[in-house]
Amino acid sequence: MRLQNKSFWTGLVLSIVIYAVIQLLIDTGALNDFAESTLILICINIILGVSLNLINGFTGQFSIGHAGFMSIGAYLSAIMTLDFNMPFVVALIVGGLTAAVAGLIIGIPSLRLKGDYLAIATLGFGEIIRIVWLNTEYVGGASGLSGIPTQTNWTWIFIWTLITVVVINNFVNSTHGRACISVRENEIAAEAMGINTTKYKVMAFVIGAFFAGIAGGLSAHMFYIINPNSFNFIKSFEILVIVVLGGLGSTSGSIVGAIVLTLLFTFLQDFPEIRMIIYSLLLILMMIFRPKGLLGTREFSFNFLGKKGEAK
Amino acid sequence: ACGSGKQAASNGGNNGDTIKVGANFELSGNVASFGNSALKGSQLAVQEINDAGGVLGKKIEIVQADNASKPEESARTAQKLISNDKVVALIGPTTSTNALAAVPVAMEKKIPMVTSTATNPKVTVDERTKKVNDWIFRACFIDPFQGKVMADFASKELKAKTAVIYTDQASDYAKGLSQFFEETFTKGGGQILEKDSYQANDTDFKAVLTRIKDKNPDVIYVPGYYNEVGKILKQAREMGIKATFLGGDGWDAPQLVDIAGKENLGNTYFSNHYAADDKSPEVQTFVQSYKAKYNQVPDGFAALGYDAMKLLADAIKRANSTDPEKLKTALAQTKDFKGATGTMSLNENHDPVKSAVVIKFEDGKQVFNSKINP
Amino acid sequence: MTDSTVVLDVQHVSRTFGGLKAVSDVAMFIRQGELVGLIGPNGAGKTTLFNLLTGVYEPSEGKILFNGESVGGLKPYQITQKGAARTFQNIRLFGDLSVLDNVKVAYHQHTKHSVWSSILRLPSHFKGEQEITEKAIEFLKIFKLDGKQNELAKNLPYGEQRRLEIARALAARPKLLLLDEPAAGMNPQETHDLMELIQWIRKEFDLTILLIEHDMSLVMGVCERIYVLDRGILIADGTPSEIRSNPKVIEAYLGQEV
Amino acid sequence: MVLKVDNINVFYGAIHALKGVSVTVNEGEIVTLIGANGAGKSTLLKTLSGLLKVKSGSIEFLGQSIVGHAAQSIVKDGLIHCPEGRRVFANMSVEENLELGAFLRKDSEVRKDMENVYERFPRLLERRKQMAGTLSGGEQQMLAIGRALMARPKLLLLDEPSMGLAPLLVQEIFQIVQEINKNGTTVLLVEQNANQALKIAHRAYVLETGKIVLSGSAAELADSEEIKSAYLGH
């Protein structure tokens, strides 16, 4: 117990240092706004990746509709700030909670579907949500919502990224998280060991969807405009790529995946004609040479000392 | 962070012997074809300007960046061009969605942005505050104008009484055109029998066309892009729909004939920024040099990319400076600027006031039909 | 059978798959603390009966009472929570989890700290997790697996995987333990060791055990009573010596040499 | 000599599973391989049939080296492996499974061999059209052996054929192995049921953590105290 607390404090201190240093760099202009927006994008992708990883990587439910949850958070929070003048945090949480409700709804058929059938069903759900936005004039239909106040900044994004990582990490590293993993490993055995697999699958979907919704809200309040097409199934694929490339079932992996892919994509901006060609080639090569992802299922940890201690 | 960005930008503009202009276009992604055309057009413009000695004694240099056809990338691309590349002004993006995402960046950084083809009114006028976005300009006319032109054309020239609107509902642009077509057409005494919609990338339109055929309208307004429009025209004619088809500038592409087949293009009209067979010297020099450089007939995106760049260069010349503040004022005062797409003056909303042309197809060829002034 | 010591009461249970009657009108019972064997030729329906008892399948007909309470329609995890745990004929470990975590999962139902307490890392979380770890290690020790607690389950040799499965089932703290061919793939010596272990845990945890096994040395060595299934039908029951000399059983299952 | 394995080393990634193993099998013999769980018995068979690659050492089958040969060419040579855990094709019928056993054969006697298999295992005839996955364990084992026979093996590798079988069937399987052998097929048999295996085998090897620790005639080993206490459970 003491050890776990130690790792917690080390992590917290490290996080605060990272935050402060970057904030200082931004304030002094050493990091310009393009760099800042790159950081923010990385963090949004971290939130998306880590939350999808809970569903796909830890609970083993093959979901490719994450963009749908994200869009719910984006739209709902934008409506809250635009039409109801809600404070940013409240708007974000409303978006996240609504996405979580959608996660609950989507989690239910997932109880009957497995593997690729679940995948196509979640993809379908994501598309249905997109089509609902497309057909809702209140949120601008195809043109989407514009004029969303740009409130997302380094501080906000940092706080939410930290919350996401801590919450999901704490969840996964508990008996509840182990229950989710056991569902992934062998559902029949998990049931036989007294795990209510239904409950944990739905829980994973709800938590995952909540944070995807938060990411959507943060993204909407970063880029001024949202429209349905930004949340199509290709977007879901992008998030899936982050998770698998980082290492399915590793939170640190999703973080690394988000950083690597976002930077790669930003870097390739200077080569528009071959940008996507290089991106896709790298994707294929990385999967061939690291089929388990960059980190496999390993995790970073702040207390290498603690690990040794724990073993005995 | 705000102030420093601005300062850096204006410094960058004054240093060296080039004037950097950022081109924020869709070079990859699903509307890459628009962005690439626009970029080619603006590159041609830069070449012509530099060959003629540049502006303010300096050459213009385009710093191109790809927004991957995504709004969030478009915003970031604008940031990168302004903060990293220190451009004095931006041109692009081509679609309203992507342009809207770049608007707050240009506004915050106080850098002029001239979009070539973002036709949605919201781009230059904030939807909620109704205030003009003072750093944002455009080279194209806006959706309402085009929709109105075609509605007038339908009721006055074609004497049409009934119409069906068939729109790409997932496209802002097409929706805008339809809306103003409908308003004007009904005001003129016409009747809209039905509004139907399809989505970009659809290929089979027979279900809805069968429905439209049943209604038997005088005209069918299809303000979409040529890829779908071509298929719609072909399938409609094959099904025996004889009504007149009307459209907008999205029809303007050489591929339309290949896709629809020239026998199916009879009795169709569309509104456009310019006609390649327009005899005016601005149009002809543009078309000729474009063909010479790229071995292609320019489409509307290329023409407007060209005009956006020229418009900007013209303003730099008049401002006699690359100071953003002065540039902005000069842009807003643009008057009787002669571009490939016509003579334009910017109104109080930063939207060009210029004529539109109606083009008709004859034996698969675009033929200038009439010019409509605002 | 109102005997209050009856833990499991199977009342005329049948199960069909398509046209096949895999289990047919089976009636049997087990008293508190008994160690009962279930044998029969391959395909007789033994595993299917286990699946019915643990809620993997629902009976087509009949009723199953567990501690006097019907478990019809309950999900497997609910039945486990009522106190029945099992192992599988084809091993089903959580392959990518450590040996320790495999056992921890089974203890899950006995923990009380909520999801919130884990997410917020409240004291109850640490207390609960500590309890789980301690208990899990205890179970591993019984099966001499504590030295391998950090290895991935899939990397264990076969025999140890079998033992881990039993340890895991035990960690669910059942009253009734169902073992499906625990000695399959073990050599005679290993089987013998297992036999002793089973007897030991029965006493230690006050368990009732139902055991499927083809290794007669094990079955005859540990079971007090034996049921024999053939083609889904119960053809005999009795003590090992009764079964051994039952001509029907010899004919259908044992053959001459035992 | 049908099979001559000389000093082979096999790895799973970093795990050294076979450490300098040498084994020979003569024409007409039943040779059995016993050893505890994880000793490497299955690994040896998989190496012989080409599913795993050797790091070093030589394998000769009928006088020809087969090291590095593809699995299908080894099958063609007549070395047939009936794998651990039956591995029948679950969603194919019994008959199709048998046909697959004769996949590489082009001769006209396939049907006749199938009749022979059915004669030997009447239960399979009864279930000809049933999907193999729904057979009981024993039936699947019969199918796996029958399928291997369909290839007309010169050397048959059997990996724990009696695992999970009812006593009656265990007897039957061992009898079948003996019969097959009498009809001219050389057999390399891996068994946990060492008592039985030693009864029918001519010679035996004992494998322990990847090394051959003992070898000799089956009768000799069955009497050895060492073997008795370690494997026979006395």
Place this chain on the structure above:
Amino acid sequence: MEYYLQQLINGISVGSIYALIALGYTMVYGIIKLINFAHGDVFMVGAFMGLFASRFLSAKGLSPVWVFILALLFAMIVCAVLGVVIERTAYKPLRNSTRIAALITAIGVSFLLENGGIFVWGAQPKGFSEILPKHQFNLFGTVQIDSNQILILVVTVILMVVLQYIVHRTKIGKAMRAVSFDQDAALLMGINVNTTISATFAIGSALAGAAGVIFGMTYNSIDPLMGIIPGLKAFVAAVLGGIGIIPGALVGGLLLGVIETAVSSTGFSLWRDGVAFLILILILVFKPSGLFGKNVREKV
């Protein structure tokens, strides 16, 4: 009445294209359990090959029927080779990895083909001629059907029968099915697993190529991103019918086409895909392995 009949014909003709693409999808899935997201892009390459071949052959003055046959063959061969190359280079190294890793690679290949296509051929759509002149037939007065629609349906049904025959009646088909259940066991039967998988990809991709040419002839416009939507729709069709089951692809495709047309024709075309997905999900909830899929529960 005629109106509904016409819409039914429209639906079937859309559906038969989906079915045609879905056949290859489902076949590859059936054998190696890989959702080959690149299938739609191989289809796109097929369309381009058909375009080039038909332009070339028409210029040589061949009769339309020959142009059609040769262009089709050419596209099928190029796609078969492409499919094999993709399998060998991108998928084979991942054969023993998780399925999701292979899926990501498939997405990578899909992006590569799309953007490679843009790089080489440009993003603009290209016109595709009809090749075979269309004939309109009138049934019951005003109900129309054209020769092309009939051709597609006939080709699709024939190919389905041929595929079903190959997979269930031929030796290579038996090898394919064996490989699909257990690759190691298949090796032990003497089956060359690599060749078998390559053959699967060759056939599946050739079908995609054929579908590409026919698609081009029908809709007369092709571009490098044209494979995305039909690819997704075909995948949905395959799942609807029960993925891996060849007749299921046909039924799933037709059903999807009819559903879409029904929604569009009642004036809700914007909801079309939403309704299609909703029906898909509902069907899956009640038949979790698709219409024709056997709901094989894992034997415990």
